[in-house]
Amino acid sequence: MSLPTHSSSSSSLARSARGLSFEEARRLVEQFAAGVSPKEVETVDLLAGLGRVLAEGILADRDFPPFARATRDGYAVRAADVAEIPARLEVVGEVKAGDWPEPGVCSVGRGQAVGIMTGAPLPEGADAVVMVEHTLPIREPAVKLVEVRRSISVGENFVPRGAEARAGQLLLDRGRRLDHAGIAIAASVGKSRVQLFRKPRVAVLSTGDEVVEIDAMPGPAQIRNSNSYSLAAQVQNAGGEAVRLEIAPDERGRLRTLIEEGLGCDLLLLTGGVSMGKYDLVEQVLGELKAEFYFTGAEIQPGRPVVFGSHKKYFFGLPGNPVSTMVTFELFARPMIEALAGMAPQPLIFLRARLKSEIRTKTGLKRFLPAVLSGEFEDAEVELARWQGSGDIAALARANCYVVIPPDRERMEAGEWVSLLMRSG
């Protein structure tokens, strides 16, 4: 991976006292993300590719559909023969799915019909399919007839050969993350193995003297390292492979060693130690390493002290408060991981829903507040999860989205349409 060059003057600009607006910070990450790409590829069984990123385009190996395919059960006819209704046609054969109507053997001539089932090829001579619901079979001693009770137009109830895709056409782009629909496409063209990008290795480094491993018994002033796990889960969810490092104490030497270890991966995510406290050493240590900083704060809440920079590899310093960590990951780290995983850039799209109850807040920051989207079908409503601030993981676990409040609003009324960021994963 090579880093795009960025002049130190623009990075010092990014470091100005005022943090960037959310949009400025996000665009900056997107710009840097546009300059990275994975190098290594591997070939895996199709289903093992679920959630991973294609390193090859998937092409149609033949026309889709490969034959004119009936989309209804009924009769293949010539539309001109049923222009006047009711019309009686002679039934000269039947094609079910999997049959091949040999031209000349099973064709539709004037005044004739062929029984046809959904998924079967349209016989030669026919130009439409009448639904069985619009017909009545008539049994005469010598011939089999069908009465058609509704006229139809040429082309109805079948899909012409190649109408969905032509042989050789690109069906899925390189850079596409395989979901179940992508798996279906690869399967339909016979790709039982697919070429994928290797997942980026993303180092996760938690910092803080109070943080202990989750299988240790925390002392009275200690907390378990939940961030390392939530981040590892988010990394996996974004298409990366998490490498959880040992916890860094608030002590320069060890922190520096672990940061250097983390910079051996494709990306480094740090949590904690980026605020203004006396023992928030992450920026200082990265500064000693001559790292370049693109921003050291964004006008958002939670997550205001978020840091983005590079030192051979990109890194993000995410605030240690668990909710801040999760939110800033979604807003800033995710697009970089997706790019390192080979994915085409994904726009960050907010949905909208009606607010269930009023929100009062302060102006100045763009807020991403844990919220619960509920209701049924088209009647979705959203309300804030009751929370005790950015450390409240229990509130976040109850939430399923974030309400996005613009920096110039201090009050949002019940019933108002508000923007939402759905929680992924």
Ligand code: AMP
């Ligand atoms: P910091 O960003 O280091 O000032 O930490 C802010 C808050 O987040 C403090 O209450 C920390 O105890 C908490 N915190 C920091 N790191 C973690 C972690 N790895 N897991 C859970 N909570 C953390």
Ligand code: MG
């Ligand atoms: Mg700390």
